[in-house]
Amino acid sequence: MSLQKNGYLCQMGTALDSGIKGYNGYGIHLRDKYHGQRVFKVIVDGGFTCPNRDGSKGYGGCTYCNVDSFTPEPSRSTPNIKEQLRAGMERAKNGYRADKFIVYFQPNTNTYAPVHYLKMMYDEALSVNNEDVVGFAVGTRPDCIDAEKIALLESYADRYDVDLEMGMESIYDETLEKINRGCSHGEFIKAVELLKDSKLDLCVHTIFGFPWETREMMKGYIHEINRFTQIKFVKFHHLHIVEGSIMGAKYKKNPFKLFTLEEYTDLLCELIPLLRPDIVIQRLFGISDWELLIAPNWGLNKSAIQSYIDKEIERRGVVQGSAYNG
Numbered sequence: 065m066s067l068q069k070n071g072y073l074c075q076m077g078t079a080l081d082s083g084i085k086g087y088n089g090y091g092i093h094l095r096d097k098y099h100g101q102r103v104f105k106v107i108v109d110g111g112f113t114c115p116n117r118d119g120s121k122g123y124g125g126c127t128y129c130n131v132d133s134f135t136p137e138p139s140r141s142t143p144n145i146k147e148q149l150r151a152g153m154e155r156a157k158n159g160y161r162a163d164k165f166i167v168y169f170q171p172n173t174n175t176y177a178p179v180h181y182l183k184m185m186y187d188e189a190l191s192v193n194n195e196d197v198v199g200f201a202v203g204t205r206p207d208c209i210d211a212e213k214i215a216l217l218e219s220y221a222d223r224y225d226v227d228l229e230m231g232m233e234s235i236y237d238e239t240l241e242k243i244n245r246g247c248s249h250g251e252f253i254k255a256v257e258l259l260k261d262s263k264l265d266l267c268v269h270t271i272f273g274f275p276w277e278t279r280e281m282m283k284g285y286i287h288e289i290n291r292f293t294q295i296k297f298v299k300f301h302h303l304h305i306v307e308g309s310i311m312g313a314k315y316k317k318n319p320f321k322l323f324t325l326e327e328y329t330d331l332l333c334e335l336i337p338l339l340r341p342d343i344v345i346q347r348l349f350g351i352s353d354w355e356l357l358i359a360p361n362w363g364l365n366k367s368a369i370q371s372y373i374d375k376e377i378e379r380r381g382v383v384q385g386s387a388y389n390g
């Protein structure tokens with residue numbers, strides 16, 4: 065299982081659970097790292113916002129985004145972060161025999177606040193079930209990271225594996241403007257450079273399939289990621305359109321071309337060989353609640369999509385890094 069519809073949990077690592085060896089998947093990475101223990105991410109909503117939502121850089125957020133589409137309902141409806149975590153861990157233990165946890169501040173921009181406030185929030189979350197928490201993951205954007213915030217996150221790195229997840233989304237400023245990102249690719253590079261020699265594990269999130277970007281342009285994302293040795297993880301996402309987003313409203317009026325599962329898999333089979341071989345792929349595609357998804361609806365649940373992609377990778381003999389010439 066991965067992201068639970070109306071649940072709290074992301075179990076790590078569908079990617080290599082199937083035994084596929086064509087790419088470095090998060091499942092095997094975690095199993096190796098934590099000696100076979102079952103590690104689950106438990107999502108916590110700290111009640112943050114984003115600078116392109118609250119007016120400091122814009123309104124409305126990124127045009128493809130509806131935060132609810134990737135925030136489990138119980139986290140949305142439970143303001144107390146300790147309660148969110150206790151309930152999420154309990155559910156993971158009872159339902160999925162979880163051994164250990166990664167506390168995951170996911171919705172919105174989880175470094176978008178003064179450092180003293182961030183510390184208070186992080187400390188509170190990490191005080192829950194301390195002995196079973198092995199990791200701490202924080203999702204953010206490049207313009208909300210600075211040396212002081214990195215130092216705060218690094219202060220947890222002697223007790224936990226700390227994963228800083230940063231949205232790159234696209235490397236093209238024209239795209240970033242069109243999607244109301246409020247942040248340029250230059251700002252992404254600046255943030256990544258701040259993380260050189262950091263104790264944090266940097267994970268970069270990308271979106272493939274903006275209709276005005278060509279396949280060659282998307283291949284450019286991989287070459288850009290490869291340049292930075294501090295990038296340890298990637299999360300790949302196909303563009304999907306969700307209810308409650310600006311893009312969703314536009315799509316309903318004027319639908320545009322989105323990936324079919326076959327097309328997206330074909331793209332992945334071209335991108336994975338280009339990717340630096342040491343990078344671990346946390347995710348190959350995105351998923352949202354059925355009731356929020358407008359398109360593309362591939363008619364399959366998450367494990368079926370994963371299985372389709374994995375089989376195709378295996379059938380084609382795709383090997384991560386085989387076309388990397390860094």
Ligand code: SF4
Pocket residue numbers: 113114116117124125126129130131171172173205231
């Ligand atoms: S994609 Fe991230 S930065 Fe953009 S509006 Fe959504 S939560 Fe905020």
